[in-house]
Amino acid sequence: MNIQLYYAPITCALAPYITLTEAGAEFETIPLNFGQRQHMSPEYLAINPKHKVPMLVVDGTKLTENVAIQQWIARTFPKANLLPEDGWEELQAVSLVSWCSSGIHPFLRVINGPSKVCDISSTEENIRNHAAEHVYECFEIAENLLDGKEYFFNRFTAPDTNFYWCFRRAGQFNLNLSSFTNCQAHFDRMERRASVRKLLDFEERVQAEFSNAA
Ligand SMILES: N[C@@H](CCC(=O)N[C@@H](CS)C(=O)NCC(=O)O)C(=O)O
Incomplete structure (x- = not known):
């Protein structure tokens, strides 16, 4: 299964980054530079007209909205117990x-x-x-x-x-x-x-890359 997470530093896309990490999922993170308005680029608008993150792409199929994304992660990785059993x-x-x-x-x-x-x-x-x-x-x-x-x-x-x-x-x-x-x-x-520390490290690296590119 190929899982891609469209993400931007500081945003609510950090939530599914953490749950995917807790689940032990293999996933690719695609960071968008909001400072350069990449979320409003024609390329991103073509795949996500809502111009928001998070967006999950699973084997080419898109899913937006944290409420749905979190449930997909929980269902797909049941051993991680990301939602209560009851x-x-x-x-x-x-x-x-x-x-x-x-x-x-x-x-x-x-x-x-x-x-x-x-x-x-x-x-x-x-x-x-x-x-x-x-x-x-x-x-x-x-x-x-x-x-x-x-x-x-x-x-x-x-x-x-x-x-x-x-x-x-x-x-x-x-x-x-x-x-x-x-x-x-x-x-x-x-x-x-550990999952949150990993996210914070990742966020710092992405922010450094974005400011070097500026
Ligand atoms: N209801 C959406 C909200 C997503 C959202 O608003 N994301 C913000 C970042 S925290 C965003 O991408 N904003 C860019 C924009 O609105 O253009 C969810 O829970 O997934």
């Missing part, structure tokens, strides 16, 4: 991935670029603050879900990678995360995993 808990895990993708991520995107949703002058700070409030509300929910737990379920599973990305991205925007001690402990725990 059917109800499995759906709760899918629900968590979906919440990260559609409940938290869009607000992080707005913080990153308020002009994507409103181009009226002098509104940027106001939009950022409103989006940040929503992110804080979500992290409070995650804080409760993680109370007394190392991971969202009784061991590491796929949604841990999606939430790890959300919390990391919020930190990169200098949001005040100091009250979210369970989320921070989860983040630190994730960064101790």
